[in-house]
Amino acid sequence: MIVNNPKGPSRVRVKLSRIQFPEACPVCLSEVEDLVFVTVVDKEADAYASSSWTKQDEVNIQLQTAKSATTFAIPTCMRHGSKSVRSLRMKLIAALGFFLLFYPILFYLFRINVALTYSRPLAEPLIALAVLVVILVLILMYGLYPRALERAIRFHDVSRVKDYVILSVSNREYLNRFLKLNEMVVQENSTDSSVESDQIED
Ligand SMILES: [Zn+2]
Numbered sequence: 001m002i003v004n005n006p007k008g009p010s011r012v013r014v015k016l017s018r019i020q021f022p023e024a025c026p027v028c029l030s031e032v033e034d035l036v037f038v039t040v041v042d043k044e045a046d047a048y049a050s051s052s053w054t055k056q057d058e059v060n061i062q063l064q065t066a067k068s069a070t071t072f073a074i075p076t077c078m079r080h081g082s083k084s085v086r087s088l089r090m091k092l093i094a095a096l097g098f099f100l101l102f103y104p105i106l107f108y109l110f111r112i113n114v115a116l117t118y119s120r121p122l123a124e125p126l127i128a129l130a131v132l133v134v135i136l137v138l139i140l141m142y143g144l145y146p147r148a149l150e151r152a153i154r155f156h157d158v159s160r161v162k163d164y165v166i167l168s169v170s171n172r173e174y175l176n177r178f179l180k181l182n183e184m185v186v187q188e189n190s191t192d193s194s195v196e197s198d199q200i201e202d
Contacts, residue, residue: 012178013164015182016165021178026174027148034078035074070160084148086146105132112129153168156168
């Protein structure tokens with residue numbers, strides 16, 4: 001049974017123990033060449049469901065598993081693969097970059113102010129400020145903007161105890177393949193309750 005949600009990505013509820021991802025890239029549907037590991041923390045263990053996108057990092061995965069998290073392996077193409085997603089480290093680098101650049105930017109704003117007040121050369125502090133601002137914007141985009149793959153599949157909730165995972169998929173064709181692989185009920189965004197189908201075996 002498929003309940004299509006015409007607006008935006010469809011929310012899907014899948015049995016955690018039986019989840020399978022199609023052999024296609026979730027973003028562009030092209031050939032599978034890479035594998036991206038997504039770790040989602042159980043909502044019952046953590047107050048908030050959170051996900052982190054990692055490369056194959058055994059230590060990290062084991063740490064996450066200890067905190068009752070579940071790791072999914074999603075096949076992707078090379079372009080949208082593990083090199084394109086943001087890891088926790090990248091987000092930390094972005095935050096660090098912001099704090100490192102904050103004071104130099106203030107410093108050059110101050111220099112510009114001084115140059116304007118006392119008619120000193122303006123070019124040097126202006127160029128320095130422009131460079132710093134560009135670097136800051138790039139760092140923030142690098143760290144904070146969700147990559148194509150992260151926008152294509154979003155994990156909302158995972159429960160190992162109740163054996164389900166709720167995720168949303170934005171690519172319609174990928175969703176259809178996903179539904180074929182995992183017999184399930186697609187939840188509409190407005191409804192919370194759903195009946196899971198058990199017709200896995202053909
Ligand atoms: Zn792709």
